[in-house]
Amino acid sequence: MVSIKDIAKKAGVSISTVSYALNGSSKVTDETSAKILAIARELNYVPNAAARTLKKRESKIVGVFLTDFKGDVYGELLDGMKEVCNAQGYDLIVCSGKQSHRMLPERMIDGAIILDQTFSSEELIQFADRNHRIVVLDRELEHPNINQVLLDNKAGATLATEYLVDRGHKKIYVVTGPEGSYDSNQRMKAVKLVANRSEDVEWIEIPGNFKKSGGERAADRIIQEYTEPAAVFCLNDDMAIGLCDRLADTEYRIGEHIHVIGFDNIEITRYMQPRLATIDYSKHKWGALASEQLIKIISGEKVEHERIYVTLVEGESVGRG
Amino acid sequence: MVSIKDIAKKAGVSISTVSYALNGSSKVTDETSAKILAIARELNYVPNAAARTLKKRESKIVGVFLTDFKGDVYGELLDGMKEVCNAQGYDLIVCSGKQSHRMLPERMIDGAIILDQTFSSEELIQFADRNHRIVVLDRELEHPNINQVLLDNKAGATLATEYLVDRGHKKIYVVTGPEGSYDSNQRMKAVKLVANRSEDVEWIEIPGNFKKSGGERAADRIIQEYTEPAAVFCLNDDMAIGLCDRLADTEYRIGEHIHVIGFDNIEITRYMQPRLATIDYSKHKWGALASEQLIKIISGEKVEHERIYVTLVEGESVGRG
DNA sequence: TTGTAAGCGTTATCAT
DNA sequence: ATGATAACGCTTACAA
Numbered sequence: 001m002v003s004i005k006d007i008a009k010k011a012g013v014s015i016s017t018v019s020y021a022l023n024g025s026s027k028v029t030d031e032t033s034a035k036i037l038a039i040a041r042e043l044n045y046v047p048n049a050a051a052r053t054l055k056k057r058e059s060k061i062v063g064v065f066l067t068d069f070k071g072d073v074y075g076e077l078l079d080g081m082k083e084v085c086n087a088q089g090y091d092l093i094v095c096s097g098k099q100s101h102r103m104l105p106e107r108m109i110d111g112a113i114i115l116d117q118t119f120s121s122e123e124l125i126q127f128a129d130r131n132h133r134i135v136v137l138d139r140e141l142e143h144p145n146i147n148q149v150l151l152d153n154k155a156g157a158t159l160a161t162e163y164l165v166d167r168g169h170k171k172i173y174v175v176t177g178p179e180g181s182y183d184s185n186q187r188m189k190a191v192k193l194v195a196n197r198s199e200d201v202e203w204i205e206i207p208g209n210f211k212k213s214g215g216e217r218a219a220d221r222i223i224q225e226y227t228e229p230a231a232v233f234c235l236n237d238d239m240a241i242g243l244c245d246r247l248a249d250t251e252y253r254i255g256e257h258i259h260v261i262g263f264d265n266i267e268i269t270r271y272m273q274p275r276l277a278t279i280d281y282s283k284h285k286w287g288a289l290a291s292e293q294l295i296k297i298i299s300g301e302k303v304e305h306e307r308i309y310v311t312l313v314e315g316e317s318v319g320r321g
Numbered sequence: 322m323v324s325i326k327d328i329a330k331k332a333g334v335s336i337s338t339v340s341y342a343l344n345g346s347s348k349v350t351d352e353t354s355a356k357i358l359a360i361a362r363e364l365n366y367v368p369n370a371a372a373r374t375l376k377k378r379e380s381k382i383v384g385v386f387l388t389d390f391k392g393d394v395y396g397e398l399l400d401g402m403k404e405v406c407n408a409q410g411y412d413l414i415v416c417s418g419k420q421s422h423r424m425l426p427e428r429m430i431d432g433a434i435i436l437d438q439t440f441s442s443e444e445l446i447q448f449a450d451r452n453h454r455i456v457v458l459d460r461e462l463e464h465p466n467i468n469q470v471l472l473d474n475k476a477g478a479t480l481a482t483e484y485l486v487d488r489g490h491k492k493i494y495v496v497t498g499p500e501g502s503y504d505s506n507q508r509m510k511a512v513k514l515v516a517n518r519s520e521d522v523e524w525i526e527i528p529g530n531f532k533k534s535g536g537e538r539a540a541d542r543i544i545q546e547y548t549e550p551a552a553v554f555c556l557n558d559d560m561a562i563g564l565c566d567r568l569a570d571t572e573y574r575i576g577e578h579i580h581v582i583g584f585d586n587i588e589i590t591r592y593m594q595p596r597l598a599t600i601d602y603s604k605h606k607w608g609a610l611a612s613e614q615l616i617k618i619i620s621g622e623k624v625e626h627e628r629i630y631v632t633l634v635e636g637e638s639v640g641r642g
Numbered sequence: 643t644t645g646t647a648a649g650c651g652t653t654a655t656c657a658t
Numbered sequence: 659a660t661g662a663t664a665a666c667g668c669t670t671a672c673a674a
Contacts, residue, residue, distance in 0.1 A: 001428075044451065046423075046426040046427055046451075047427060048375070048427060048428055049371075049423075049424075049427035049428060049429045050370075050371045050372075050374035050375040050380070050428060050429070051371075051375050053371035054369070054371040054372050054375055059371070061429075063414075068396075068400060069395065069396045069397075069398075069399035069400050069403070069415075070396035070397065070400065071396065072393075074390065075389075075390045075391035075392065076390075076391065077390075078390035078417075079389060079390050079391065082390070082417060082418055086418055086420050091416070091420055091421050091423075091424070092416075092417075092418075092421075093384075093414040093415065093416055093421075094390075094414065094415035094416075095412070095413075095414055095415075096399075096403060096413075097403055097407055097413075099407050099412055100412050100413075100414075102367075102370075102412075103370075103412070105367040106367055106368060106369060106370035107322075107369055107370060107371060108370045108371070108382075130365065130367075241592065245591075245592065267589075268588075268589050268592060270566075271562065271566065271589060271592060271593055272592055273594045
């Protein structure tokens with residue numbers, strides 16, 4: 001491996017001069033600088049990230065942590081993050097799994113964006129206490145070193161529930177996310193609020209998991225107790241897809257016997273027959289804002305919590321009740 | 322930041338003893354070791370990755386590089402990679418974009434898995450020459466430090482083309498990937514081979530881009546010159562989806578006027594009406610094998626190139642010609 | 643069994 | 659404008 005020492009030797013200067021030259025300092029003559037740069041190129045010199053990070057105590061890398069790599073929301077979200085990070089001179093790395101948790105405390109990365117159930121809030125607070133900078137996308141957490149950029153879950157769930165109620169549905173199943181999911185809990189709260197406003201609207205909670213399997217299981221139960229048309233609010237699109245998929249094998253028609261709405265507006269919903277009603281939001285913007293906030297708090301800037309707004313996407317999966 | 326120096330001071334021992342104790346060396350007494358470990362915990366000690374990497378000249382991290390984060394094949398692929406990496410004591414990070422190319426030469430990572438057009442083959446060879454270890458998933462490259470794990474593109478394209486020919490189609494459009502794509506070129510070669518076997522089979526190449534937009538443009542052209550039923554082999558599913566989507570707005574019926582087959586068997590195809598015929602392969606296995614090979618060559622083991630096998634998935638998107 | 647010390651490749655302070 | 663040197667936090671001969 002060629003280091004600045006090798007360049008220094010070949011150029012007949014000291015390593016500090018080489019360092020200055022490579023970093024474009026004005027302290028060194030254009031002449032020596034040019035010579036050094038030439039030699040560096042000639043020797044195929046590449047700086048060593050570990051050494052730089054060790055000395056400077058920063059890596060110019062931010063990490064985003066995901067529960068897993070599956071999931072259709074991630075593509076745009078990550079692109080949004082990358083765009084902002086790169087523009088600000090940071091690299092973005094995507095991590096997943098318990099093992100990767102060490103990245104932040106071990107200082108491989110300058111900050112973390114969390115969308116990952118496998119981090120407990122205690123763990124995150126502990127990191128923040130030790131002065132690590134974090135942006136959370138999947139929970140509320142108050143700490144000077146933590147910023148949150150959250151979906152407007154309540155607005156979304158309110159829109160969805162009102163849509164069902166407005167279209168005349170009296171019996172509403174709600175398929176939830178996994179236990180303890182912040183998004184699921186927030187959405188559920190809003191559902192209750194809206195549903196309880198109308199005396200004649202009944203809502204039934206079905207525990208789900210934000211995965212297709214949850215929707216499939218919900219479908220089984222709904223079919224079993226079917227007596228009259230009903231509406232289902234799946235608290236994310238993945239479950240709605242599982243539900244529709246299972247229903248496709250039965251005589252129950254979506255938008256006619258069972259009315260379905262999801263949440264996320266993932267791409268796949270556009271291609272479903274009938275088109276799935278859902279709640280949309282800009283994933284790109286969500287990611288971009290998260291990166292923006294993180295880089296700001298890394299730079300010591302104070303920032304306010306942010307919220308991502310949502311809209312209703314109508315679809316034939318919901319007919320008149 | 323608390324370092325081994327702090328622990329040493331508090332324990333009244335030298336830093337080397339602390340280092341040995343923390344690394345579970347048998348050189349140090351159970352007693353002192355216990356004391357040191359206790360103090361380390363008490364002080365919330367976390368090792369510094371940069372320092373360790375600098376000294377040991379390895380990071381125990383492998384990086385996978387993607388052209389972008391969109392794309393439905395990535396989820397399972399990455400999970401497969403992560404699984405193997407973690408089992409072998411490596412962390413996996415996912416990177417994208419020109420900026421991230423520095424990770425390998427700067428030695429942040431111990432090796433790279435490449436599925437990324439933005440790396441030129443010259444660049445990769447240069448890295449390999451400087452003793453970096455690489456596995457390529459998107460090209461052929463011969464070098465002692467490079468291993469390749471490729472899809473069996475030819476088998477897949479042969480299966481797809483034969484499927485169309487066997488079902489009586491005489492006119493076959495082929496929508497290709499972007500210029501220079503290895504996968505696209507390989508698949509195209511196989512198409513020609515099969516199609517040219519039968520005198521009465523005509524094939525027409527339409528340049529695409531492996532994205533939905535490519536499929537949409539292809540649909541426009543096919544509609545325009547439509548005289549009789551035709552078959553279309555989209556060299557990936559994404560384009561097939563774009564094509565079907567565009568066709569949905571016309572009077573042409575898929576599986577009746579236009580017969581379509583894709584490549585990749587991404588999840589979305591299951592939910593299409595009619596079900597898209599396509600070529601399947603295990604993305605999980607592909608990722609797992611790539612990681613396996615990379616870790617082997619990092620460990621100095623010699624390995625052979627690998628190939629991922631493919632199968633045909635029939636679908637109603639292809640009817641009788 | 644434990645300590646001393648060198649060194650990994652940088653950056654940055656202080657002399658010169 | 660350039661050089662000598664310490665320091666970042668860790669591992670690992672080698673010495674004691």
